[in-house]
Amino acid sequence: GAVVSQHPSRVICKSGTSVKIECRSLDFQATTMFWYRQFPKQSLMLMATSNEGSKATYEQGVEKDKFLINHASLTLSTLTVTSAHPEDSSFYICSAREPSGGREQFFGPGTRLTVL
Amino acid sequence: GESVGLHLPTLSVQEGDNSIINCAYSNSASDYFIWYKQESGKGPQFIIDIRSNMDKRQGQRVTVLLNKTVKHLSLQIAATQPGDSAVYFCAVEGSSASKIIFGSGTRLSIRP
Numbered sequence: 204g205a206v207v208s209q210h211p212s213r214v215i216c217k218s219g220t221s222v223k224i225e226c227r228s229l230d231f232q233a234t235t236m237f238w239y240r241q242f243p244k245q246s247l248m249l250m251a252t253s254n255e256g257s258k259a260t261y262e263q264g265v266e267k268d269k270f271l272i273n274h275a276s277l278t279l280s281t282l283t284v285t286s287a288h289p290e291d292s293s294f295y296i297c298s299a300r301e302p303s304g305g306r307e308q309f310f311g312p313g314t315r316l317t318v319l
Numbered sequence: 320g321e322s323v324g325l326h327l328p329t330l331s332v333q334e335g336d337n338s339i340i341n342c343a344y345s346n347s348a349s350d351y352f353i354w355y356k357q358e359s360g361k362g363p364q365f366i367i368d369i370r371s372n373m374d375k376r377q378g379q380r381v382t383v384l385l386n387k388t389v390k391h392l393s394l395q396i397a398a399t400q401p402g403d404s405a406v407y408f409c410a411v412e413g414s415s416a417s418k419i420i421f422g423s424g425t426r427l428s429i430r431p
Contacts, residue, residue, distance in 0.1 A: 300417065
C-alpha cells in the first residue's frame with residue numbers, strides 16, 4: 204500500500220514555543236490529507252482536513268489560529284502547533300488518500316509531542 | 320452527527336481462539352466502514368474494510384460482518400496470535416464525504 208511518513212517522530216519543546224510537524228505521501232500524490240490527535244488511551248480525533256492549494260477545514264472546537272495547517276504541495280502537509288502548552292502534549296497522526304485509489308486512508312506513524 | 324461506539328473496552332482471549340470485536344454506529348447513511356489495528360506508539364494500520372452494499376467480507380484470518388439493520392459491525396480474528404495484541408478501532412466514513420470517524424477502541428490481549 205501507499206506510504207505516509209511523518210517528521211519528527213518525537214519532539215519535546217518548552218511551553219510557549221511553536222512546533223512544526225510534517226506529513227509526506229512518499230509514493231503518491233495526495234490532494235487531501237487529514238490531521239488527527241490522540242490522547243493516551245483514547246481514540247483518534249479528527250482535527251482538520253488539509254486540502255492542497257486551499258485553506259484547511261477545521262473540526263468544531265479546533266482553533267485554526269493555534270493549529271496552523273499548510274498543504275503547499277501534493278506530497279506535503281504541515282501542522283504547526285503555535286504557542287504550545289502542556290495540554291497540547293499528544294500523539295499527532297496524519298493520513299492521506301490516493302486520489303485515484305479507493306476510499307482507504309493511509310496513516311503516518313505519528314508524532315509524539317511533549318510540551319514541558 | 321456521526322458517532323461510533325464499541326461494546327467492550329478490553330478483550331482477553333486465549334492464544335489460538337477466535338476473537339470477536341464489536342462496534343455500533345449511529346448514522347444509517349454511512350456507507351463505508353473500516354477496521355484498524357494500532358500498536359503502541361504507532362499509527363493505525365488498515366486491516367479490512369467493507370461497503371454498505373455488502374454484509375460480509377473476508378481477508379487473511381479476518382472477517383468483517385456488517386448488519387445495517389441494527390447499525391452494527393464486527394471484526395472476527397481467527398486463530399488469534401500474540402502478534403494480534405493491539406488496540407482495534409472501527410471507523411466509519413461520516414455523512415460528510417471523506418471524513419472518517421473513529422470508535423473508542425478495544426484493547427485485545429492474548430493469553431498464552
